[in-house]
Amino acid sequence: MAAAANMTAIENDRPPTVISFDTISLSYGNRVIISDLSLDVGRGEIVCIIGPSGCGKTTALRMAGGLVRPSAGSVRLRGAPLTAPRQDVAIVFQDYGKALLPWRTASANVSLAMEAAGVPRDQRQARIPPLLAKVGLAGHGDKYPSEMSGGMQQRIQIARCLAQDPAVLLMDEPFGALDAMTRQGLQDEMLSLVAETGTTVFFVTHDLEEAVYLGDRVVGLLPNPGRVGIDLKVSLPRPRNQLESREMPEFLRLRRELFDFIEKAER
Amino acid sequence: MKAWRILWLALSFLVAILFVWGWQMLADYRIVSPVFLPGPDRAWRSLTLGFTTGDLGMKFLSTVERMFWGWLIASLLGIVLGAAIGTSPRLRTYLAPTLEFLRPLPASATIPVAIAMLGLSDGMVLSVIAFGALWPVLLATIHGFAAVEPRLYEVGRALRLSRPAVIFKIALPSASPDILAGMRLGLTVALILSVVCEMIAGRDGLGNWILLSARSFRAPDLYAGVILLGVLGYGTSVILAAVEGRLLSWRKRAR
Numbered sequence: 044m045a046a047a048a049n050m051t052a053i054e055n056d057r058p059p060t061v062i063s064f065d066t067i068s069l070s071y072g073n074r075v076i077i078s079d080l081s082l083d084v085g086r087g088e089i090v091c092i093i094g095p096s097g098c099g100k101t102t103a104l105r106m107a108g109g110l111v112r113p114s115a116g117s118v119r120l121r122g123a124p125l126t127a128p129r130q131d132v133a134i135v136f137q138d139y140g141k142a143l144l145p146w147r148t149a150s151a152n153v154s155l156a157m158e159a160a161g162v163p164r165d166q167r168q169a170r171i172p173p174l175l176a177k178v179g180l181a182g183h184g185d186k187y188p189s190e191m192s193g194g195m196q197q198r199i200q201i202a203r204c205l206a207q208d209p210a211v212l213l214m215d216e217p218f219g220a221l222d223a224m225t226r227q228g229l230q231d232e233m234l235s236l237v238a239e240t241g242t243t244v245f246f247v248t249h250d251l252e253e254a255v256y257l258g259d260r261v262v263g264l265l266p267n268p269g270r271v272g273i274d275l276k277v278s279l280p281r282p283r284n285q286l287e288s289r290e291m292p293e294f295l296r297l298r299r300e301l302f303d304f305i306e307k308a309e310r
Numbered sequence: 311m312k313a314w315r316i317l318w319l320a321l322s323f324l325v326a327i328l329f330v331w332g333w334q335m336l337a338d339y340r341i342v343s344p345v346f347l348p349g350p351d352r353a354w355r356s357l358t359l360g361f362t363t364g365d366l367g368m369k370f371l372s373t374v375e376r377m378f379w380g381w382l383i384a385s386l387l388g389i390v391l392g393a394a395i396g397t398s399p400r401l402r403t404y405l406a407p408t409l410e411f412l413r414p415l416p417a418s419a420t421i422p423v424a425i426a427m428l429g430l431s432d433g434m435v436l437s438v439i440a441f442g443a444l445w446p447v448l449l450a451t452i453h454g455f456a457a458v459e460p461r462l463y464e465v466g467r468a469l470r471l472s473r474p475a476v477i478f479k480i481a482l483p484s485a486s487p488d489i490l491a492g493m494r495l496g497l498t499v500a501l502i503l504s505v506v507c508e509m510i511a512g513r514d515g516l517g518n519w520i521l522l523s524a525r526s527f528r529a530p531d532l533y534a535g536v537i538l539l540g541v542l543g544y545g546t547s548v549i550l551a552a553v554e555g556r557l558l559s560w561r562k563r564a565r
Contacts, residue, residue: 108468127470134468141461146483146560155479159469187560207469 058085060121061211061243062107067116068268069102076102077113078268084211089237089244091254091261093301095309099269100247101215107245108134108213120211130160133204137216139196143188149175149199150184156206170206178202179232194225201233211243219249227285230257234283251301255294256283263304273304348530353537356530366519370538373504373515376432377542380439381500385493388444392451392489397481402456413449417442417499418506425511435507442503443496450492454485487561490554497546505539516542 062084069077077099084090092100105111106118109128118125120132128134133156136142143152150171157167175184178198188196197217204212214233218226234257237244248254254261258277265272275297279288288294330350336342337349348356360366395401421438428434458481466476508517516535523531555562 110464110467128468130470136461136465138461141459142465144462144480144483146486146558155465155471156469158479159466159471159475189560 058087060084061086061088062245063119064103064106065117065119067106067113067118069099069106069111069113075268078270079116080264080270082262082271084243084245086243087241088259089246089257091246091248091258092264093248093251093254093261093305094264094269094272095266095305096249098264098266098308100264102269103264104134104213104215104245104247107211108132110134130207131210133207133209133212135197135200135204135212135214135217137219139193139200139220140188142200143196145188148185148187149180149191149202152188152199153202153206156203160207174202174206177205177236192225194221194229197221197229201236205236209242211245212237214244214246216248217246218253226253231283231285233257234281238282251298251305252289254301255279255297256285256288261297261301263301263308265308272308273301275300344529345527346529348533352530353533357534357537360531360534366534366538369515369519370542372513373508373517374542376435376439376507376513376515377497377500377504380436380504381443381493381497383436383440384443384496384500385447387440388447388492388496389451389489392448393455393477393481393485396452396455396485402452409449413445417503421507421510430511430513432513435504435511435513438507439500439503443500446495446499447489447492450488450495451485454488455481457488458484487558490550490557494547494550494554497550498543501539501543501546
């Protein structure tokens with residue numbers, strides 16, 4: 044099994060698979076949400092998922108997080124079936140305002156992840172400041188989420204996920220609700236964080252440019268029922284740059300291709 | 311900002327003083343017969359006399375005690391039951407009509423039933439108070455737990471929090487504003503029922519003191535009792551508001 048995975052890795056020049064969706068389907072009663080979706084995400088890869096609304100991108104992410112189980116097929120993490128949420132798979136939700144505990148300070152919100160993992164108090168206290176510093180919140184630990192801007196709140200959530208020491212980061216339109224400047228800042232911060240740790244990222248977005256800018260691959264899903272429609276490799280050099288990368292012909296080509304894909308998918 | 315607050319505080323005290331002064335005038339000019347309405351001076355004298363020579367202090371304490379224990383039982387029971395019902399949509403659906411039927415029943419109407427079952431005992435008084443004060447706490451707690459943001463439960467699942475951790479770290483703090491509001495209402499109900507029970511069942515306390523004073527035309531004593539009840543209600547509400555302000559400080563910082 045492992046040997047076979049290695050073989051294909053060599054053949055395709057692709058890193059070993061971390062998450063794999065193996066012909067999964069999901070239906071609620073008569074409604075088929077996802078049908079025969081297969082997708083592999085390699086270690087250290089940033090895979091961006093796009094698609095028109097109702098294509099099941101968020102559902103696919105929730106499956107990778109173990110929050111939803113497919114009706115058929117299986118989601119596997121490093122070959123082992125994923126049936127429940129795991130410590131090393133962290134989810135960043137879009138609605139940071141709802142996903143943070145409003146009665147806890149930024150520090151205490153980050154602490155929650157470590158409390159769940161049973162990390163002793165003194166170790167928690169020691170690890171929180173560096174985590175907050177990593178997401179640019181040094182010195183804001185004693186503030187409540189309600190005292191912070193949207194971008195800062197989303198940073199708390201990212202810090203909470205980093206506290207899990209995740210091998211996989213599942214991000215569900217994490218920057219969708221932020222203004223353009225904040226969004227670009229957070230995109231770059233996320234890229235450098237991920238580059239540092241080699242975390243695998245499964246990134247759902249509705250912003251095509253964001254998908255191309257961040258991803259090693261962009262996967263487009265088709266709706267009714269959800270399935271893979273397009274799988275593009277992004278060969279833009281890293282580190283990416285908000286101005287230069289976005290002006291490269293490759294960027295523009297991919298953006299065009301994805302745009303056409305979405306237009307066709309929605310028709 | 312600060313100056314305004316002081317001004318408002320001063321004005322509210324002025325209103326209170328005006329009220330007492332009006333009361334004094336009403337009594338001094340005998341607009342209402344002094345048999346029924348003694349002035350605040352006489353009520354105050356009776357109050358101090360009751361505390362120094364009589365057993366008004368004891369009666370005050372026994373009412374406080376009754377109210378407190380009844381309220382505490384109601385609060386604990388209300389929070390535990392409310393948490394169980396609030397977190398289960400099915401239980402909520404099953405129990406909603408029953409709760410809505412029991413809720414508006416005036417708790418004092420249960421006193422005869424309680425007397426028939428438990429006699430004229432302290433246990434009877436305590437159960438009536440606890441029963442009456444239970445409803446506001448129970449219903450507020452159910453609402454509080456039912457209204458917990460579903461996303462937070464999902465965060466709990468994603469982080470693999472244990473079930474007790476989800477209850478104590480997510481659901482309970484989230485429901486706490488509702489629970490505390492319910493407990494505040496419950497406290498008022500507990501005070502009312504303490505007094506009513508003392509009057510009906512003849513248990514020693516402020517209610518009984520007021521009733522006996524009225525029957526023997528000791529109007530100043532009666533008003534002394536009423537003043538004490540007012541102080542008790544005000545005092546407990548201030549204490550609870552302070553506790554609430556401390557526990558829910560995160561809400562104030564939001565604005």
